[in-house]
Amino acid sequence: MMQESGTETKSNGSAIQNGSSGGNHLLECGSLREGRSNGEAAAGDVGAADLAHVQQQQALQVARQLLLQQQQQQQVSGLKSPKRNDKQPALQVPVSVAMMTPQVITPQQMQQILQQQVLSPQQLQVLLQQQQALMLQQQLQEFYKKQQEQLQLQLLQQQHAGKQPKEQQQVATQQLAFQQQLLQMQQLQQQHLLSLQRQGLLTIQPGQPALPLQPLAQGMIPTELQQLWKEVTSAHTAEETTGNNHSSLDLTTTCVSSSAPSKTSLIMNPHASTNGQLSVHTPKRESLSHEEHSHSHPLYGHGVCKWPGCEAVCEDFQSFLKHLNSEHALDDRSTAQCRVQMQVVQQLELQLAKDKERLQAMMTHLHVKSTEPKAAPQPLNLVSSVTLSKSASEASPQSLPHTPTTPTAPITPVTQGPSVITTTSMHTVGPIRRRYSDKYNVPISSADIAQNQEFYKNAEVRPPFTYASLIRQAILESPEKQLTLNEIYNWFTRMFAYFRRNAATWKNAVRHNLSLHKCFVRVENVKGAVWTVDEVEFQKRRPQKISGNPSLIKNMQSSHAYCTPLNAALQASMAENSIPLYTTASMGNPTLGNLASAIREELNGAMEHTNSNESDSSPGRSPMQAVHPVHVKEEPLDPEEAEGPLSLVTTANHSPDFDHDRDYEDEPVNEDME
DNA sequence: CGCACAATAAACACCC
DNA sequence: AGGGTGTTTATTGTGC
Numbered sequence: 001m002m003q004e005s006g007t008e009t010k011s012n013g014s015a016i017q018n019g020s021s022g023g024n025h026l027l028e029c030g031s032l033r034e035g036r037s038n039g040e041a042a043a044g045d046v047g048a049a050d051l052a053h054v055q056q057q058q059a060l061q062v063a064r065q066l067l068l069q070q071q072q073q074q075q076v077s078g079l080k081s082p083k084r085n086d087k088q089p090a091l092q093v094p095v096s097v098a099m100m101t102p103q104v105i106t107p108q109q110m111q112q113i114l115q116q117q118v119l120s121p122q123q124l125q126v127l128l129q130q131q132q133a134l135m136l137q138q139q140l141q142e143f144y145k146k147q148q149e150q151l152q153l154q155l156l157q158q159q160h161a162g163k164q165p166k167e168q169q170q171v172a173t174q175q176l177a178f179q180q181q182l183l184q185m186q187q188l189q190q191q192h193l194l195s196l197q198r199q200g201l202l203t204i205q206p207g208q209p210a211l212p213l214q215p216l217a218q219g220m221i222p223t224e225l226q227q228l229w230k231e232v233t234s235a236h237t238a239e240e241t242t243g244n245n246h247s248s249l250d251l252t253t254t255c256v257s258s259s260a261p262s263k264t265s266l267i268m269n270p271h272a273s274t275n276g277q278l279s280v281h282t283p284k285r286e287s288l289s290h291e292e293h294s295h296s297h298p299l300y301g302h303g304v305c306k307w308p309g310c311e312a313v314c315e316d317f318q319s320f321l322k323h324l325n326s327e328h329a330l331d332d333r334s335t336a337q338c339r340v341q342m343q344v345v346q347q348l349e350l351q352l353a354k355d356k357e358r359l360q361a362m363m364t365h366l367h368v369k370s371t372e373p374k375a376a377p378q379p380l381n382l383v384s385s386v387t388l389s390k391s392a393s394e395a396s397p398q399s400l401p402h403t404p405t406t407p408t409a410p411i412t413p414v415t416q417g418p419s420v421i422t423t424t425s426m427h428t429v430g431p432i433r434r435r436y437s438d439k440y441n442v443p444i445s446s447a448d449i450a451q452n453q454e455f456y457k458n459a460e461v462r463p464p465f466t467y468a469s470l471i472r473q474a475i476l477e478s479p480e481k482q483l484t485l486n487e488i489y490n491w492f493t494r495m496f497a498y499f500r501r502n503a504a505t506w507k508n509a510v511r512h513n514l515s516l517h518k519c520f521v522r523v524e525n526v527k528g529a530v531w532t533v534d535e536v537e538f539q540k541r542r543p544q545k546i547s548g549n550p551s552l553i554k555n556m557q558s559s560h561a562y563c564t565p566l567n568a569a570l571q572a573s574m575a576e577n578s579i580p581l582y583t584t585a586s587m588g589n590p591t592l593g594n595l596a597s598a599i600r601e602e603l604n605g606a607m608e609h610t611n612s613n614e615s616d617s618s619p620g621r622s623p624m625q626a627v628h629p630v631h632v633k634e635e636p637l638d639p640e641e642a643e644g645p646l647s648l649v650t651t652a653n654h655s656p657d658f659d660h661d662r663d664y665e666d667e668p669v670n671e672d673m674e
Numbered sequence: 675c676g677c678a679c680a681a682t683a684a685a686c687a688c689c690c
Numbered sequence: 691a692g693g694g695t696g697t698t699t700a701t702t703g704t705g706c
Contacts, residue, residue: 466680485695509681515697522696529695 299324308337453495460497467506467513470496471520475533482523482530485511 300320305312307328314320328334456463474491475483489507492499499506514520519537522529
């Protein structure tokens with residue numbers, strides 16, 4: 001009887017218990033927010049600029065390298081072939097270098113971005129990548145244009161002056177042709193970008209190339225890389241038969257979209273492989289030999305060849321070796337691929353170095369003691385610390401005082417970090433009773449979840465959200481805003497790799513939370529019982545802790561944002577290694593869109609919230625969140641505002657891979673657990 | 675140090 | 691009888 005009326009049951013029983021239940025819990029009482037409409041662009045822009053700033057130089061470097069390589073190649077070829085004139089190349093060099101400088105993002109924009117720092121790490125990364133890609137594109141365009149102009153001028157002069165040696169004319173013609181090809185490549189790139197935009201992967205605003213937040217950036221990387229690889233492969237194949245043009249074009253296209261100069265380099269050199277090999281080759285050979293040595297790894301795993309873009313299935317190691325020798329022998333294609341990989345690695349290293357520097361500077365500036373300790377212990381901490389620092393920097397000075405708390409060990413960071421790194425190996429940790437330290441996690445914003453959706457799906461990282469938040473999220477995501485217990489379980493397993501283990505533990509926790517918290521109402525149904533969320537109750541809770549200072553809230557938001565990105569980054573790397581595709585693919589959209597909106601919401605909401613804070617009206621942020629920032633965890637700042645949005649995101653993102661929801665719940669869980 | 679909160683564990687009850 | 695569901699209690703870790 002009691003059971004039938006869910007509400008009753010709860011009110012009677014649960015409230016009673018420890019007393020804790022009755023009060024407000026930190027729970028996530030998130031609120032529904034909807035303020036995503038505005039501000040997105042701005043936020044995104046800011047972040048982008050910031051990133052751009054750091055990485056612009058990297059991109060420039062890469063671009064320069066590429067250009068130089070190209071030039072070298074040209075020169076080389078020129079030397080070999082009587083057709084070429086040395087004069088022209090000489091002129092070109094300076095031009096190219098000079099051209100590199102143009103900035104996609106204006107200093108002003110950068111400043112704005114830096115000041116506001118609204119963006120999350122993910123966003124920043126995306127922005128950076130975009131920036132890089134864009135910058136490269138722009139630079140290349142400019143470079144080529146200039147070259148073209150020069151050539152034209154030369155041609156004109158030649159014509160004017162009279163007849164010149166045929167050689168020169170030929171050279172000029174060739175160069176023109178070459179440039180035209182380059183231009184075509186650029187066009188293709190642009191088209192690619194456009195298509196991406198259409199697909200929703202990219203959001204580039206016409207007016208502001210630099211600003212565009214891209215959803216993809218992060219997500220794109222892996223996918224793009226793979227595509228790139230594949231294209232390279234195919235391109236080269238084609239190249240062999242046809243010619244350089246094709247391959248180069250394709251490559252370019254891909255490269256641009258993805259981001260990186262590194263890719264560009266590939267593109268640039270495809271045909272150069274012959275010439276360029278000299279320098280490039282070494283690494284490649286090394287890698288090859290490496291492969292031979294190491295039986296286990298790098299290129300072989302799970303019965304699949306891990307050579308970029310290959311994915312060939314190899315029954316055993318022997319067959320793999322065979323495959324490796326036959327398919328990935330020392331040829332142009334492999335060389336080019338190695339080159340790409342090198343570039344990628346370089347890029348990453350550069351980025352890492354820069355980010356480290358930045359972190360240091362931030363920490364120094366903020367005198368953050370707390371962060372320090374963290375960083376030391378765990379590798380990942382870098383991320384977290386970074387996040388922190390960033391957020392801190394963002395936060396107004398006032399907030400800082402509070403921030404000190406940050407040191408707390410952010411559960412999230414910890415969990416995530418390790419998880420990310422060891423994801424595969426570490427899962428074991430899960431079962432253990434550790435609660436993520438952050439109590440504050442409480443409120444989850446749908447956006448948060450959505451942002452890292454792919455990440456959590458694939459990585460067995462404990463989500464930084466409370467059970468209550470997650471349950472609420474699950475229920476709100478459902479079309480009817482109600483779920484059976486089993487459906488809730490399914491949602492957990494589907495959305496979080498972490499919950500594919502230790503089923504007994506977390507399922508018990510879910511049930512416990514459902515019963516304990518007033519905000520969850522059990523409703524008798526024909527089939528049985530379903531659980532719904534009482535938003536009012538939900539809201540009641542959050543006020544508690546966060547009595548917040550606006551500054552805190554702000555900090556939280558910022559920190560939060562940063563954390564997320566980090567995850568994304570990790571994810572990206574992870575994706576590359578093992579779980580390449582879907583991560584990327586699915587992530588792109590949600591991440592960006594959500595991030596942007598989420599961030600804005602948070603920001604906007606935070607401020608507002610402060611005012612109306614406790615009032616029910618603003619479901620958005622929970623005070624808790626505000627607190628969180630300090631901790632640096634990635635907690636979800638938002639109060640779940642978003643259930644709506646979240647659900648949208650979530651659903652939208654679905655990667656085919658994960659559709660087999662139920663599969664997890666029972667199977668994996670059982671396996672692991674019991 | 676104590677409080678509040680959340681996670682975890684477990685016992686128990688009920689129902690199918 | 692056994693599993694799923696729901697409730698309740700106790701313990702523990704963490705942040706403030």
